[in-house]
Amino acid sequence: MFFAYAAIFFLLIFLVLYVWDRRRISNGIFLTLGLFSGLLFILYWAFAATASSRSDILQVLVTGLLILLVLLIPFFFFGIIIGLIMNGRTMMRKESRRLANLLPMFLGILFLGLFIWGIAQGLVIGGSPILWLCYFFVLLVISYFTFFFVTxxxxxFIYQYNFPRYHQDFIIVLGSGLIGDKVPPLLASRLDKAMDxxxxxEKKTGxxxxFVVSGGKGADELISEASAMRKYLVSKGIPEAYILMEDKSINTLQNMKFSKEKMDTIMDSYRSIFVTNNFHLFRASLYARxxxxxxxxxxxxxxxxxxxxxxxxxxxxIVMMYKFVHLFIVGFLFFVFAVLVFMQLL
Incomplete structure (x- = not known):
């Protein structure tokens, strides 16, 4: 019953925090812990029911399912590696060879390298305790960041299901880079969503x-992102009188701060939403907060x-937003690792 109580506890905390403010990374942490605890409870309940059951068929089915899940783990692991590497190739072909576009490929190669390291260490190096400690330290750090990535x-995912009411005074559109002085498809999708x-x-409430178009001029851009966005909106039939420009920001936090300053000068009390791409939505909400x-x-x-x-x-x-927390946790893990290595050397 421990896992059931843990699941209820974490899910209740999630619900309270989510109702209070959706723009918190802690929401995902508590929901993940609640779902994981719930999964452990279901597995425990299934095995307990199977052990007490007199049905041979049920025992065979549950045992077979467990064996199947264990056998699927390697396929899942290598499937992720292959998928990441192939996605990196796709990004090179369709986008460019910028470092940011190659991140999936690098991550897939990293996972493959860790697997080869573990196999080589077991077959060739043998039982060196210090090298095994190094390996498990790396795995532990990766496991920590994997959990944070899942959260x-x-x-x-849960922030995607955010449906602001149709009573907004301002619609902030975040910039995302230009091609010369043109709005690229990624930014056009944000502007189209805002116009929608x-x-x-207007149709529902009159x-x-x-619009608050937010984005400064990059080194490789001919005009500011805000200027290009305003031109795009005007070309789609939006009156210029309903477009405000914020053309000084160079990152998402400044997008939010400078847009707020623009709106504060017009109204003391107002309602606003911001528009960005779905992958950027949650981090942008953290910066808005x-x-x-x-x-x-x-x-x-x-x-x-x-x-x-x-x-x-x-x-x-997001890791960089909370870098001091992560540095503290990784530093603690390294301290434990160093103590264990020191004990091996004695």
Whole structure:
């Protein structure tokens, strides 16, 4: 019953925090812990029921299912490796050879290297305790960040189901880079999503929201992202009077801060939403909260092949947001590792 109580406890904490504020990484942590505890309870209950059952058929089915799941683990592991490497090749072909686009390939190669390291250490090096400690330390650190990555995916997934009400005063559209002075498809999808919300709100309530296009000028861009976005919206029939430009920001946090300053000068009290791509939605919500902006987000769709690279980059961004927490935890693990190595040397 311990796992059942743990599942209920973690899920209740998740519900309270989610209702309080959806823009928290802790929401995903508690939901992940609750779901994992629930899964352990179901497995424990299934095996307990099987052990007490007199049905040979039931025992054979449960045992067979367990063996099948164990046998599928290697296929799942190597499937992830192959999928990541192939996705990296796809990104090179369809996008460019920028480092960010090659992250899935590098991650797949890293997992493959760890597997080869473990096999080689067992077959060739043998039983060196210190080298095994090094190997398990690396695995432990990777396991920690894997758990955090799962919580990030869970948080990102549940935040997709965010449906702001049609009573907004402002729609913030976050920039994402230009091709010269043109709006690329990724940014166009954000603007189209914003216009879709704009027209739906006008149809349902008669209220017109103002757009806040947010993004400065990059080194390889001819004009600011805000200027290009404004031109795109005007070309689609949005009146210029309903478009505000924020053209100084160079990152998502500044997008939120500077857009808030723009809106604060117009109204003392207002309602706003922000628009970005679905993979960026959750991290952007964390920055909105950090900037003191009471705004939820809606996400535009992204090409499926682009998602692995984008999610890995988003994860790295969130890790950096909480870098001191992660440094403390990894530092503690390293301290334990160093103590164990010292004991082996004595």
């Amino acid at each position: 990030f995916l869970v948080s990102t 919300f704009y027209y739906k709100q 209220k017109k929201a103002s 950090k900037a003191g902006l009471k705004s939820q987000g809606i996400g535009s769709k992204t090409a499926l092949y682009y998602m692995p690279s984008a999610l890995i980059r988003e994860f790295i961004g």
